[in-house]
Amino acid sequence: MSSFENTVYSRNKIHPQKFALLVSCASVVMLFAALTSAYVVRQAAGNWLEFPMPVLFLYSTLTLVVSSFTLYFSYKGFLAGNVKTYKYLLLLTFVLGILFIYLQYKGWMALVAMGVELGTNPSGSFLYVLSGLHAAHILGGLAAVFVAILHAFILPYEVSAKRKLRFEMTQIYWHFVDVLWIYLIVFLWLQQQS
Amino acid sequence: MANVLTAAPHSEEDVLIEQMGYDDHFHEHHDGDKFQSNFITTYIFSQDHKMIAKQFLITGMFWGVIGGLMSLVFRLQLGFPEESMAWLKPVLGKWIEINAETGMGALSPDFYYALVTMHGTILVFFVLTAGLSGTFSNLLIPLQLGARDMASPLLNMMSYWFFFLAGLIMFISLFLNTGPFSGGWTAYPPLSALPQASSGSGAGMTLWLISLVFFVVSVLLGGINYITTVLNLRTKGMNMWRMPLTIWAFFVTAILGLLSFPVLASAFFLVMCDRGLGTSFFLNEIFIGGQALDHVGGSPVLYQHLFWFLGHPEVYIIILPAMGIVSEVLAVHSRKPVFGYKAMVFSILAIGFLSFIVWAHHMFMSGVNPFISNFFVVFTLIIAVPSAVKVFNWIATLFGGNIRFTAASLFGIGFVSMFISGGLTGIFLGNSAIDIQMHDTYFVVAHFHIVMGVAAFFGMFAGVYHWFPKMYGRFMNETLGKLHFWGTMVGAYLIFWPMHYIGMAGVPRRYYRFDTFQSFSQFDDMNKFITIAAIITFGFQLILVINFFYSIWYGKKVTEKNPWGATTLEWTTEVDPGHGNWAGKLPVVHRWAYDYAKDGQEFISQITPLKEGETETH
Ligand code: HEM
Ligand SMILES: [Cu+2]
Numbered sequence: 109m110s111s112f113e114n115t116v117y118s119r120n121k122i123h124p125q126k127f128a129l130l131v132s133c134a135s136v137v138m139l140f141a142a143l144t145s146a147y148v149v150r151q152a153a154g155n156w157l158e159f160p161m162p163v164l165f166l167y168s169t170l171t172l173v174v175s176s177f178t179l180y181f182s183y184k185g186f187l188a189g190n191v192k193t194y195k196y197l198l199l200l201t202f203v204l205g206i207l208f209i210y211l212q213y214k215g216w217m218a219l220v221a222m223g224v225e226l227g228t229n230p231s232g233s234f235l236y237v238l239s240g241l242h243a244a245h246i247l248g249g250l251a252a253v254f255v256a257i258l259h260a261f262i263l264p265y266e267v268s269a270k271r272k273l274r275f276e277m278t279q280i281y282w283h284f285v286d287v288l289w290i291y292l293i294v295f296l297w298l299q300q301q302s
Numbered sequence: 303m304a305n306v307l308t309a310a311p312h313s314e315e316d317v318l319i320e321q322m323g324y325d326d327h328f329h330e331h332h333d334g335d336k337f338q339s340n341f342i343t344t345y346i347f348s349q350d351h352k353m354i355a356k357q358f359l360i361t362g363m364f365w366g367v368i369g370g371l372m373s374l375v376f377r378l379q380l381g382f383p384e385e386s387m388a389w390l391k392p393v394l395g396k397w398i399e400i401n402a403e404t405g406m407g408a409l410s411p412d413f414y415y416a417l418v419t420m421h422g423t424i425l426v427f428f429v430l431t432a433g434l435s436g437t438f439s440n441l442l443i444p445l446q447l448g449a450r451d452m453a454s455p456l457l458n459m460m461s462y463w464f465f466f467l468a469g470l471i472m473f474i475s476l477f478l479n480t481g482p483f484s485g486g487w488t489a490y491p492p493l494s495a496l497p498q499a500s501s502g503s504g505a506g507m508t509l510w511l512i513s514l515v516f517f518v519v520s521v522l523l524g525g526i527n528y529i530t531t532v533l534n535l536r537t538k539g540m541n542m543w544r545m546p547l548t549i550w551a552f553f554v555t556a557i558l559g560l561l562s563f564p565v566l567a568s569a570f571f572l573v574m575c576d577r578g579l580g581t582s583f584f585l586n587e588i589f590i591g592g593q594a595l596d597h598v599g600g601s602p603v604l605y606q607h608l609f610w611f612l613g614h615p616e617v618y619i620i621i622l623p624a625m626g627i628v629s630e631v632l633a634v635h636s637r638k639p640v641f642g643y644k645a646m647v648f649s650i651l652a653i654g655f656l657s658f659i660v661w662a663h664h665m666f667m668s669g670v671n672p673f674i675s676n677f678f679v680v681f682t683l684i685i686a687v688p689s690a691v692k693v694f695n696w697i698a699t700l701f702g703g704n705i706r707f708t709a710a711s712l713f714g715i716g717f718v719s720m721f722i723s724g725g726l727t728g729i730f731l732g733n734s735a736i737d738i739q740m741h742d743t744y745f746v747v748a749h750f751h752i753v754m755g756v757a758a759f760f761g762m763f764a765g766v767y768h769w770f771p772k773m774y775g776r777f778m779n780e781t782l783g784k785l786h787f788w789g790t791m792v793g794a795y796l797i798f799w800p801m802h803y804i805g806m807a808g809v810p811r812r813y814y815r816f817d818t819f820q821s822f823s824q825f826d827d828m829n830k831f832i833t834i835a836a837i838i839t840f841g842f843q844l845i846l847v848i849n850f851f852y853s854i855w856y857g858k859k860v861t862e863k864n865p866w867g868a869t870t871l872e873w874t875t876e877v878d879p880g881h882g883n884w885a886g887k888l889p890v891v892h893r894w895a896y897d898y899a900k901d902g903q904e905f906i907s908q909i910t911p912l913k914e915g916e917t918e919t920h
Contacts, residue, residue, distance in 0.1 A: 124453040128530040131560065135522055139564035142611065146568070146604055150583075155599045227580035230599050237575060 129277050133284045136245065140238070140288060144295055147234045151299060157229035161300065162218035165239075168211035169293050172246075175204035176286045179253070183279055186260075187267060195260045201282070202257060205250045212243050238292055245285045252278045313863060315874045315889075318909050323887025324538045328450055347463075349455035350881055354462050355441035356773060359766070361462075362433020363847065365469065369424035370840050374833075376417045379409040381833030383815055397481070411814045412501050415484035418812060419502070420476065422487030423510070425755065427517055428472075430620040432465045434762045435559075438623055439528050439552040441769060445872035446546050448537025448889050450882045453530040457523045464520035468513045475509035483510040486812065488609055491584035491602045495576040498590060507577070511570055518563045518570075525563075528556035537871075539891035543647075544908065546870050546895040547640060550647050551626025554654040555619050561658070562615040569608035576600070606668055610661035617754050618657045621721075622650060624761020625692060628714045630895075631764045632696055634868045635711035636703025637904060639896035639919065642695040649688035649695075656685045666734040667741040675734040682732035689725055693718060704899075709783025713764035716791045717757050723795075724753025727802065742812070745805025748798045756794040763787075763846065770850075771865050775878040776857030782849040786842055793839030800828050867905050870895050874909055893918050 150156075179201040185193030216236065219225075224232040256278045259271065348354060375394075378387060388407030391398045397413035400406070409417075440458065444451050452458045475482040484502030485493030489510070497504045532553045536545070545553075572583040576597070584605045585597035633640040640646065662670055662678040696718045705711060727749040730736050740746060763786075770778045804825050809816065816822040864873040874889050889909045897906040897919065912918060 122534070124530050124534040127534055128453060128457075128526050131526045131529050132522070135526075135560045135564045138561050139568050142565035142568040142608060143572075146572070146583075146608060149607065150601060150604055153601055226575075227582065227596075230581070230583060233575065233581040233583060237572065237581075241571065 123273055125273065126277055126280065129280055133281070136284075136288070139241070140292065143234070143238055143241070144292070147238075147295075147299065150230050150234070155229070157224070157231045158300070159219075159222060159224050159232070161296065162215045162222070164211055164215040164218055165293060168208050168215060169289065171204050171208045171211060172286050172289055175201045175208065176283050178204060179279055179282050183275055186275060187272075189265075189267075191265050194265075195257075198253065198257050198260050202250065202253045205246060205253060209243055209246060209250075212239055215239070235296065238296070242285070242289055242292060245288070249278075249282045249285050252281055315863065315907060315909060318907075318911075319874065319884065319887055319889045322890050322909075322911065323884075324890050325887045326450075328882050328888075347459060349451075349459045351440045351444050351452050351455070351458060352773070352879065352883075354458055355437050357462050358432055358436035358440060358465070359773075361466065361469065362429050362437065363850070365424050365428040366433065366843070367847065369421050369429060370843065372417045372421045372424075374837055374840055375409065376414050376421070377833040377836050379414055379814070381829045381831075383408070383817065412484060413481055414814050415486075415500075415812070416481045416502050416506070419484050419486055420472075420482050423483075423514075424472070426487055426616070426620070427514070428465075428469055430754070430758045430762075431521065431616070432517070434758060434765075435552065435555050435619065435623045436462070436465065436524060437762075438548070438627060438765050438769075439524065439556065441773065442546075442548050442872065443528055443531050443552055444535070445772070445875065445879075445883060446549055446870050446895075447532065447535060447540055448871050448884075448891065449531060449535040450884075450888075452527045453535060454527055458527050461520045461523035461527065464516050464523065468517035468520060471509050471513040471516065475506050475513070478505050478509070480504055480506060482506040488606075488613065489573070490609070491573065491576065491600075491605050492588055495573050495584050495605075496588065496590070496595070497577055511574060515567065515570060518567045521559050521563050525556040525560040528552055529560065532556075537888050537891060540908075543644075544891055544894045546626075547629040547643070547646055547650075548623075548626040550650050551622045551629075554650050555622045558615045558619050558622070558654055558657065562612040562619075565608055566612035569605055569612075572608075573605070603665070603668055603670065606665050607661070610664045611658070613664065614661040615654075615657045617750070618653060620754055620758045621761075622653070624717060624758045624765075625650070627761045627765040627768075628696065628717045629699075630870070631710050631714040631768050632699050632718075633896050633898060634768070634866050635708055635714070636700050636705045637867075637898050638699055638703040639898050639900075640695070641698035641701075642691070643894065643896060645691055646695055649691045652688040653685060656681060656688070660685060663732055663734075663737075666737045672734070679732060679734050683729065686725065686729055686732075689721075693722055693725070707784075708767065709778070709780055709787055710764045710768035712784060712787040712791075713760045713767065716787065717760035717764065719791075720752050720757040720760055720794070724749055724751075724757060728753060739808065740805060742810055743805035744801040744809050744811055747811050748801035748805060751798050751801075752794070756790075756798070760790075763790075766846075766850070768866070769872075770853065770857075771860045771877075772872055774854050774857070775860050776853050777860060777865070778853040778857060779849050782845055786845045786849065789842030789845070790839060793835055793842060796835040797832055797839060800832055804828060864907075869897055869905050869907050871908055874907065 178197045182194050182197035182201060185191070185197060216239070219232065219235070226233055226236050256275060259274065263271075343349075345353065348357070375390070378385075386406045387398055387409055388400055388405070391400070391407060394409075394413070397410050398407045399410045401408070440452070443449070472482075480501045482502055483489070483494070483506040484500055485507070489507075493499045493503055494507055497507070532545075532549060572581075575581040576583050576585055580596075582597040582600035584602050585595070585600040586602065587598055588595045629640050629646060660678055660682045662675065663682045666675050700715065727745065731740055731746065731749060767778055767783050770776070807822075807825070809822050809825060816825070860877050863875070863877055866873070871889055871891070875883050876885060891908045892911045893906065893908055895908055897908075898904065900906060900919065901916070
């Protein structure tokens with residue numbers, strides 16, 4: 109496959125693999141767009157249980173936002189030759205990602221404690237489904253960050269085109285799932301106000 | 303494989319590529335060839351787009367035969383309810399119920415519905431989506447754009463294998479004790495969302511869901527690749543306005559798939575939650591056997607919205623590739639430039655866009671607000687405009703052409719006929735007032751079989767006959783091809799034309815028997831006629847299967863690179879292109895794809911530079 113990478117593709121402004129990643133992000137957007145519009149349609153039909161959002165979801169959101177920054181500065185460190193920043197911020201990103209999942213889990217537990225279980229009412233079911241599917245996408249991102257960590261700690265440090273591409277793709281995906289969650293939480297919050 | 307180049311005598315095209323081609327030093331990197339180093343990597347886990355195309359095609363043919371046979375079985379029951387089907391007992395086993403007194407065998411009603419459901423699912427998804435767009439997008443996107451392969455050969459291979467897995471799981475579901483899913487290809491809840499709703503709703507539906515989720519993954523992997531390849535890997539000079547219409551069609555198809563299949567996935571996900579996790583997205587106050595279930599608050603119409611948001615684009619995912627293929631085949635075989643190239647492209651784009659905002663025309667009778675229906679009526683009828691533009695352009699392309707009536711071009715012309723007939727009935731259905739009478743009758747069955755089923759098959763057949771020489775280096779038998787065409791053309795109209803009348807009289811679709819309705823007994827003979835026509839037409843498809851496999855090994859060999867005298871790039875490769883498609887440099891493109899009958903020349907290849915003072919036509 110590498111022969112393709114070195115040859116025809118070099119004429120492109122954006123690397124085809126990066127482009128393909130953006131295209132796949134578009135399909136993930138459609139997945140969540142469908143679910144959130146189903147949410148709106150269903151909510152309008154009535155029989156909709158109202159409940160306050162556990163504050164844990166606020167903490168998890170902050171965690172995820174911070175992790176995007178740590179990943180970004182890790183990338184900066186990678187480019188600038190700051191090997192320590194590069195490695196440890198990458199590790200920190202991973203830890204924050206895990207923390208996010210943990211906080212989401214605690215958030216679900218808080219919902220259950222409130223009496224909002226998966227099958228109680230569609231309003232709760234939607235929340236579980238949206239955050240659950242999103243968490244699955246975070247797990248994919250964590251796998252990518254994990255591979256990046258392996259590269260950082262095992263491979264000798266170098267800024268080659270290939271490694272830059274890999275890192276950038278990890279970054280694109282991670283920021284994408286981050287923004288996706290911000291969209292979801294803002295959406296849920298706005299819907300609860302209405 | 304580069305040695306092929308030196309062996310063959312140099313044609314004009316070789317010289318052009320050698321002198322003006324784009325040197326990407328591809329063949330200096332021999333790691334590219336590791337794909338084809340042994341049997342497994344060449345024929346099974348191949349990453350070469352040409353082989354993957356063949357895999358999609360042959361798998362699609364397999365499913366086409368299975369799905370077609372299924373329809374014959376349920377048509378036999380429908381057309382001849384008074385004849386015994388006991389002779390099918392050795393194949394269908396317990397699904398043939400023998401009446402103890404009379405000894406009459408009849409298809410069990412549960413299995414009748416299972417067959418109808420499987421027929422629809424298989425034909426729509428496995429044959430006309432994977433088998434059509436999977437085959438030709440894979441074959442033609444790299445070849446017609448002058449690329450070595452897809453952007454990601456690995457994802458491309460995975461796309462096929464996810465499709466294969468989806469098929470395998472669906473196949474297994476056919477042998478379940480409770481039978482495969484039987485609630486219709488649209489899988490509406492509650493039949494799909496309650497495992498206890500019918501015998502196919504349990505394990506059958508579980509496997510159906512898993513199979514289709516894998517299928518969605520396959521479509522997405524393929525689509526990501528097609529879009530990326532079209533936008534990034536066109537050879538030098540191949541700007542978007544020089545792309546053949548096939549590529550435009552595949553490109554827009556891939557975008558439609560990428561945007562609509564995730565929505566289907568979301569609907570499936572919610573169905574799974576309703577089935578397994580006790581949620582009530584789509585279920586509301588249901589009684590089964592006098593018992594109330596605890597599901598409350600769900601909305602089955604919500605599922606219909608999600609499903610048809612995919613479902614309508616899906617029908618265009620099926621027909622657009624066929625349209626692209628037909629445009630190309632008609633231009634080549636009438637030796638004329640395609641009429642209104644830009645109008646064709648804009649029509650494809652318009653159809654693609656509009657297909658996202660008409661989905662509720664499938665739900666006029668589902669209790670959606672009649673006021674909202676008006677909105678969908680208007681957009682539905684607007685789709686007729688770009689569709690009519692395309693039909694006009696195909697006819698204008700044929701008009702006054704030097705038409706070669708090959709099997710490929712005959713199927714192209716047949717496609718236009720089918721698309722007109724089926725499109726016109728769409729305009730009836732698109733009016734919500736008329737749809738009150740027509741909805742869920744055989745009129746709808748006639749509409750979509752002609753416009754989608756038969757027309758898309760015709761596009762596929764045109765493509766198979768036209769590009770077979772590129773795929774296998776041999777020709778298919780033309781006489782058998784023409785026989786296949788006439789049998790199918792006449793047969794398809796004989797099957798589906800009468801259904802319009804039955805439907806207008808109000809005969810509902812998806813009924814196992816009509817003997818309780820006195821007024822429908824007048825259609826008994828017509829139903830018999832349709833069944834017989836279907837059996838004969840199916841027989842004509844076997845001619846294609848035989849011709850196809852015979853020709854792979856014994857067909858007439860292709861001796862020149864460009865047997866049809868076409869302008870596009872796939873005909874500048876070796877007769878049997880190796881990995882990387884072009885033995886030496888990549889061709890560079892100088893003109894659009896339809897320079898036929900220009901300046902006294904029969905055709906001018908896309909790689910021929912413009913002559914002095916010559917302007918590029920569009
Ligand atoms: C002029 C363009 C078209 C219009 C206005 C149109 C309109 C409609 C309408 C209103 C229905 C719903 C009928 C009902 O259930 O009562 C329908 C059904 C259908 N149409 Fe079309 N159609 C058009 C073209 C097409 C094309 C090009 C395809 C496919 C290639 C297609 C495939 C289908 C299918 C598969 C169904 C039935 C699905 C089902 O209920 O199982 N239609 N069409
Ligand atoms: Cu439609």
